[in-house]
Amino acid sequence: DTAVSQTPKYLVTQMGNDKSIKCEQNLGHDTMYWYKQDSKKFLKIMFSYNNKELIINETVPNRFSPKSPDKAHLNLHINSLELGDSAVYFCASSQGGSRVGKLFFGSGTQLSVL
Amino acid sequence: AQSVSQHNHHVILSEAASLELGCNYSYGGTVNLFWYVQYPGQHLQLLLKYFSGDPLVKGIKGFEAEFIKSKFSFNLRKPSVQWSDTAEYFCAVNTGNQFYFGTGTSLTVIP
Numbered sequence: 504d505t506a507v508s509q510t511p512k513y514l515v516t517q518m519g520n521d522k523s524i525k526c527e528q529n530l531g532h533d534t535m536y537w538y539k540q541d542s543k544k545f546l547k548i549m550f551s552y553n554n555k556e557l558i559i560n561e562t563v564p565n566r567f568s569p570k571s572p573d574k575a576h577l578n579l580h581i582n583s584l585e586l587g588d589s590a591v592y593f594c595a596s597s598q599g600g601s602r603v604g605k606l607f608f609g610s611g612t613q614l615s616v617l
Numbered sequence: 618a619q620s621v622s623q624h625n626h627h628v629i630l631s632e633a634a635s636l637e638l639g640c641n642y643s644y645g646g647t648v649n650l651f652w653y654v655q656y657p658g659q660h661l662q663l664l665l666k667y668f669s670g671d672p673l674v675k676g677i678k679g680f681e682a683e684f685i686k687s688k689f690s691f692n693l694r695k696p697s698v699q700w701s702d703t704a705e706y707f708c709a710v711n712t713g714n715q716f717y718f719g720t721g722t723s724l725t726v727i728p
Contacts (some may be wrong), residue, residue: 536660538661540711540716544649544651544666544668544711544716545651545663545666546653546661546663546709546716548660548661591716593716605655605705605721605723606655606661606705606707606721608718610717611716
């Protein structure tokens with residue numbers, strides 16, 4: 504069983520559309536994250552959720568909204584998609600609350616905005 | 618399927634010992650290679666990266682890594698570790714638009 508799974512793996516869409524990326528973890532972790540791979544191929548943290556509460560929002564446009572229906576899921580909604588949103592997005596999870604435990608990553612979602 | 622292997626899951630060293638963490642990948646094309654570090658309670662930080670050029674790359678805090686294409690490897694090294702190097706170390710490989718992580722190596726440095 505995949506520990507951290509995110510869907511879809513690829514997402515191609517038009518500018519202005521609204522899309523969601525789903526993430527689920529079966530590790531029983533308390534905290535989940537969304538990372539974005541930037542244009543230099545580096546990973547940067549976007550959001551961190553602990554027990555369904557947002558604890559980090561790193562200067563992300565408010566078009567991006569994480570939704571956590573329960574602690575095993577953290578979905579990423581993106582409204583009014585822009586060309587610059589094209590990137591690979593990674594979900595991750597870890598145990599622990601305010602201190603980040605060892606991260607377990609999903610396989611990434613490649614978003615292409617046309 | 619592409620994969621990244623970090624064979625050492627947990628490494629324990631005394632201060633001043635030398636460190637080498639293995640990373641192997643299974644992609645035959647052009648790759649970009651990374652080592653990230655996760656200090657206790659913190660998020661990922663980039664240690665070093667290889668895109669092209671000199672296969673021996675130097676990163677922050679005295680770390681270096683060598684890309685050996687024939688061995689599909691990108692091992693991380695440090696001549697003398699410190700207690701503050703205690704962390705999780707993740708190797709990652711970027712091929713085109715795909716990004717693959719190793720499962721991480723936990724390093725514990727004993728004072």
